[in-house]
Amino acid sequence: MTSTTRRRLARTTAATAAAALALAGCSLGGGDDGGAAADGTGSSTGGGRLTVVTHDSFHLSQDLLDQFEADTGYQLEMVAPGDGGALVNQLILTADSPLGDVVYGIDNSFAARAIDAGVLEPYTSEKLPASAEQYAADDSGSLTPVDMGDVCLNVDHRWFAEKGVPEPTTLEDLTEPAYKDLLVVTNPATSSPGLSFLLATVGAFGEDGWQQYWKDLKANGVKVVEGWSDAYYVDFSGSEGAGPRPIVLSYASSPAAEVPEGGGEPRTGAMLDTCFRQVEYAGVIAGGQNEAGAHAFIDFLLSPEVQADIPGQMYMYPVDDTVELPAAWAEHAPLAEHPFTVDPATINAHREDWIATWSDIVTG
Template sequence: MNRRTFLRSAGVGATALVAGCTTEQVDGGDGGGNDSGTTADGTGTTTGSTDADGETLTVATYSSFVDAPSSSPGPWLKEQFDAEFDATLEWQTPENGLNYFIERQLQGIEPGADVYVGLDTNMLIRLDEKLTDPLFASVGSGALSRRGEVKESLEFDPQGRAVPYDTGYISLVYDENAVTAPETFDGLLKPEFEGDLLTQNPTSSATGRAFLLHTVAAKGEDGYLDYWRRLQDNGVRVLGTWEDSYAAYSNGEAPMVVSYSTDQVFANAEGEDMSEHQIRFLNDQGYANPEGMARFETSENVDLANRFMDFVLRPEVQAEIAVRNVQFPATTTAELPEEFAKYAHEPPEPVTFTYEELKGNLSEWTDAWAKQFASK
């Protein structure tokens, strides 16, 4: 994560997904590019015209959240919000994502937006390492009427700035015609699975980073590198991005790939053979990548920004975002459509590292992994 949409992978002949649900929204980037082009100041194309008689709320996000009207949540959210609140929601998709606003603050320039949609733990750590003054405001307990409906397990900001609105889970996707995926991390090390696993580089991929963090959680800070050495000895293939690894999987180059537990939602929609899209949660766990929204500290539209975030947390809106973004709701009150719920699998035990656990450690863990992998 960062939303995933369907595309036909060139030369593959099978449905592939663009991963974006988590950290960088487009696997390996930070907010991705903007297919509509960018403005002269690099903010990206804005969607929505200003209402001279009402308020305008500028919401920044990653481009895939708004650029596909038939599947992205953005256009639907704008239509619903504008109609109900007699206001104009204006989307902003900076080419460099959150980095665009970090650079503006370092230069003493106002962000030019009221809300950011698409934050995760890693992004918060990055901005806190680079900035001394707050970029986002803390959302008080009384500011949002639905704040208490967010699942406690998905809270990832100890400063209360980011409000979770959805989450994805990293899992194995496997072809049961070729292999029965192991049930544990240790099972992946068995000789019978030699060369069977495709994953992604954690230094350039959100899904790869999540899988690496799950191995740290499973094997400990002192044991994860040894585990990866044994994975290497058993022929794991690490490709640059999620797109690369899923294309290789679709081509039959290996029967297992690190991907998302919503994979069957896409397979069902495209009429794919479900036996080629089985889900396995190693150790009965899935690494969670929640996404959050936050109000810019300098926003002058505090009330409207709060109303927007409360709107996003409504049960019916949570369900719509989940279906369109192919993620899971962040709240306890959303009710998913029956077919979506049938094919979107949640792990028995979600696993994730907290902000405090990742700060100061994430770079060290990934750098150590990269050094070991490069040495072989």
Template sequence: MTAFMFSKHSALRHLLAGVAFSAAMGMAVAQADDITVYTSYEEDEIAAFLKRAKEDLPDLNVNVLRLSTGDLHARILAEADNPQHDVIWGWAVTSMIDPRIGELIEVYEPANIERVPAKFRDKDGKWFATTGYMAAFCVNKEVLEKKGLPMPTSWEDLLNPVYKGEVVMPNPASSGTGYLMVSSILQEKGEEEGWKFLQGLDKNIAQYIKSGSRPCNAASEGEFAIGASFALRAIKNIQSGYPVAMVIPAEGAGNELEANALVAASKNKDAAKRFLDWTISDNAVKGYYDWKEIVTVTGGSMPENFKEAGLPEDISSVLWDMDFAWSAENRQRILERWQRELER
């Protein structure tokens, strides 16, 4: 049976177990291949993607460990002398291009890799990015009305003292969403002004939350007026009927690509390669467009409900042009300063 392992208890654990059980019941008696995959995809995304993978690869058992981006980075490095996984799946490019990670993965270019444009692939062929995410605010319209607060349109707006205690955002030390926000602000404003901005923003922050999705969920549930999160979580919560609006920062949305790679120490490389091939298949792309605002693989189209929630068809028009190499090279220094000056 497909196994799923998560870093913390989750209501979705039961759902995922059910998906695994149903898939297992439909499998032939023949011995299946097993791989272990490390990922930072959200748990509901994992469930949806693996359900599709099982349709195409019924004899492949995919064991998953899901950790937030920063925690997974630490885990992989801690296990560097004895990797426990076969594939890295849906993990931030900013982390993937760490030279220490590069030593742990090997070149593999899946069948039909040309479906992923060259700009979304490692020049040496060690990783390829299939999806991505972008920063957005989840703004609870009912809380704004109740408290007489204006609708924010930009990061700059969040410095307004009227939002004191009404803003939550992800902790960049553990959340890839949090780090892309901090990194994009520093890139857009320059480091000196960027740090001044973050210190000013801190005066209005009620909490720094470990997860990238939780700030949106907290705002959606009315705990706070504004949750700095990522666009797809805002869209999903709007679909679910929460009284939230998605606001894309006027300065340009920080963004991150999510990449896949083959672990050099894998003892199940043939099975791992089959899975990596699947990640750029038609069925995978259909799944990505249910959950991701950035899909790099050709084929498929943006769902109408994404547009209805406020996402432009031309995503590039609202994205900040991220320097991923700079984000990666300066990650440790930035996070150390953030933890020293702002973490609480």
């Protein structure tokens, strides 16, 4: 697995508030800082700086970023305050003095919070593909869907074959005695996949049933760790084969990264009946200095070249369904046909209470 794959799959929310405030800024262009063009727009005619605020797993091929700068005249500066949750927190905390011009990496777990806080300006790109319309966070136009993927449980095929135990396929299976002490997940208070999995259980069992489900998982020996890296590389028996537990919380795309060199079947597979659909968005930051540049960058993210680059660089699916996927994805990383979903506004209204209740049940 490449370091890029590790970076995308290992998105966690372990950053503290102090660490989030220590923003990481780096310029992708040469020369001085530039600034807005003479007309104040930062348009390509005068060049200027375009500050892009992202989560800490943002990555695109450098030649595409270079081409964007060459085509538009903007000098890109990237600011990464942390994961998706930290990203939204910082946008809200700095609303009176915005971090940048355009944001990428807000997901549907925090989308409604960003919209309700008024830190985004509406923008509807003419380049938005028809296949992306289904992923709209709401009807305000404040967030543009850029990519999506499924957070799912993964299994170690080899472990189950060697032990002669049938592989689980559903969430309900994991409460059965045959799967006691076999599952490792991540904490929804400290991990983006962990929060997505909590939301999957809310979507699956409803407000009246998800709490009992977690009580049953706890009784059946679920292990909870702080971040994805520890779960996948320390406790999971698949992938690098380091741990004792053959079921782990990861992504539907993870098995594509486990295809052996030279080809063949991956050791792992995704349980596609356990998935939560995660969507990542871009938006124009309210009060930013370069609105025209923000529009141009969102258009860039929706371009066929960037959409085709996303699977290999960030291990997410493009929202443009006309883009050809890598061969390994087509064979080993299918999306769930019926993922669990929860309305972003409902998530925003209950997220903190759900996490607190989960903590009382599982780790309290």
